[in-house]
Amino acid sequence: MAGLFGLVWLSLWRDVKRLEAALGAALGEGERPPWPWWPWFRRLADDIERLARGRSEQAATRARLAQAGALIVERLPDPLIVLGADRSVRQANGAARAAFGEDIAAVLRHPTLRAAIDRAYTERATQSVAFSLPVPVQREVRASVVHLLQELPDGGAAIVVLADRSREQAVERMRADFVANASHELRTPLASLIGFIDTLRGPAADDPAAQARFLGIMAEQAARMNRLIDDLLRLSRIEVDEHLPPTSRVDLRALLLRLAAAFEVRLAERGMRLDLALAETLPEIPGDHDQIVQVGQNLLDNALKYGRDGGIVRLAAQATGAPGRPGVAIIVEDDGPGIPRDHLPRLTERFYRVDKGRSRAAGGTGLGLAIVKHVVNRHRGQLTIESEEGHFARFTVWLPAGEPGSPDGDKK
Ligand SMILES: Nc1ncnc2c1ncn2[C@@H]1O[C@H](COP(=O)(O)OP(=O)(O)O)[C@@H](O)[C@H]1O
Ligand SMILES: [Mg+2]
Structure with a gap:
């Protein structure tokens, strides 16, 4: 009986010793002085608690490190995209979102960049490429794909560094x-x-x-x-x-009213009348005030120069757009001789004029409509020119409403 008790006791003592050694190793404390028998279980419990605490501290540190990594990526001034092992986007930093907005997906889909990403993953070496994005405006982009060789705590496996050139x-x-x-x-x-x-x-x-x-x-x-x-x-x-894209907001109604007032005298000089048709309420739009004034000036200036004596110049503005694509249309129309059909597609080219002599005589430079087109492009808007010879010339500038600097207006 006593022998059996001694055997059980011995086996229990050995197990506790093993547990103690294992905990010592896990806590990084190695060999420890032998304990008297009675506080064994309490000390073991203490050790296990310490181990658990250490574990959760470690997890928190790892999470903080991952967070620090993400924060550094987020705050870097260059556009940067972190890809996971499966090549999915783990993170696109602030600079990337500001530069490409919702176009980031389109950037990553570009065949040249996709091929570079493939090579970076298979060869595990940095790849640099240059390519251009045609929409919404032509952009020249240079990209370096850097494979990290080792996965980051948050799963990042490669980074794509972009530069808008x-x-x-x-x-x-x-x-x-x-x-x-x-x-x-x-x-x-x-x-x-x-x-x-x-x-x-x-x-x-x-x-x-x-x-x-x-x-x-x-x-x-x-x-x-x-x-x-x-x-x-x-x-x-x-x-x-x-x-x-412009970052400020423009009150179009006020802008156009001021513009109309500024043109009234010059129109009167040619016996022309301004037909002003601005909607009572127009949404504020993201835009560059001075550039939109320039657009209005150039179009009204043309109506004045190329319209007919005693004619009517219409300046209208109304909210229009497709569902999910709100915007404002500004229309400048005159009832002059109009523009021959063949010339319409080339009208916005710099220095392109239907009648060079007439343009020169009127003090034209041939750059007015080129300026209009580029301002409209910058605003991600649209310029439409319609004309019927001998009857009218109509210029419609459509500008998207939406958050300033956001790609809202780019949605097709
Ligand atoms: N309202 C208009 N009616 C007829 N022709 C126009 C009108 N607006 C522009 N054009 C034609 O388009 C050309 C280019 O216009 P623009 O770029 O403003 O240059 P500019 O007025 O300096 O000649 C003009 O020379 C003219 O031939
Ligand atoms: Mg002009």
């Missing part, structure tokens, strides 16, 4: 365009100025009447060069920021 490329393109177009457009008035200077110095040196006349023409040519340069600068400024 649209601005640099637009600047590049503009430089090339400027040399090609602008120098040509500027050369004409400049050549005429040089010609008159020669005349003033030579044949007209002693002819005050001719001098006065030539100086008048020269002043006109100089003013024309001035206008050209102004419009070119305006256009380039708009183009450079075209990929960044």
Whole structure:
């Protein structure tokens, strides 16, 4: 009987010893001095409690680390997307959302980037590619896909670093365009100025009447060069920021009322009448106030220049749009000679004019509608030109309503 009791006791003692050793190892405390028999179970319970506490602290630390990682990614100034082992999006940081909004999915679907992601996963090496996104506005994007080799605590396996190179490329393109177009457009008035200077110095040196006349023409040519340069600068400024949607809000009704008032005198000079039809309430829209004023000015200016004497210029605005795509349509229409059908598609090209002579005589630069188009593009809106020769020319600018800088207006 005593022998059996001793055997049970011995076996229990061995198990407790094993438990003690295992807990010591788990707690990282190794060999520990032997305990007297009586507080065994209490000390074991203490150890287990400590172990459990350690476990939950560890889990919290890991969660904090994962959170810190996510926060760093979120706050980095470059657009960054974290992909999981299955290549799904784990995180797109603030810069990526600001730059691409809902287009992030479209960016990742781009065949060039998809192929780079595939290569990065199979070769486990960084891949860099460049590609362009055609919609909603042309954008040049450079991307590096970095495989992390080891999974992050939150499941991230690779990161995609994006750089929007649209601005640099637009600047590049503009430089090339400027040399090609602008120098040509500027050369004409400049050549005429040089010609008159020669005349003033030579044949007209002693002819005050001719001098006065030539100086008048020269002043006109100089003013024309001035206008050209102004419009070119305006256009380039708009183009450079075209990929960044406006972030402020515009009260269209107030803006158009002020614009109409500013044009009234000039219209009256040509015996024209302004037919103003603004809806009582127009939604505030995300927009760049000065650029929208520029759009209105350019369109009204054209109606004034190319409309008919004594005609009617209509300026209308109303809320319209497809379901899920609210917006405002601004319409500028004149009842002048209109625009021949063949010219309509090319009208917004820079320096494109139906009648160069008439445009020049009216002080045009051929850049007005190009500016309108680029402003509308930047606002993710739409420009429609309709005309019936001999009857009317109608320009409709549709601008999306929605959160400023959000891609609401991009939904198709
Ligand atoms: N309301 C209009 N009616 C007839 N033609 C127009 C009208 N608006 C524009 N156009 C044509 O489109 C051309 C381009 O317009 P725009 O870009 O504003 O340049 P600009 O007015 O400086 O010539 C004009 O030269 C003209 O031929
Ligand atoms: Mg014009």
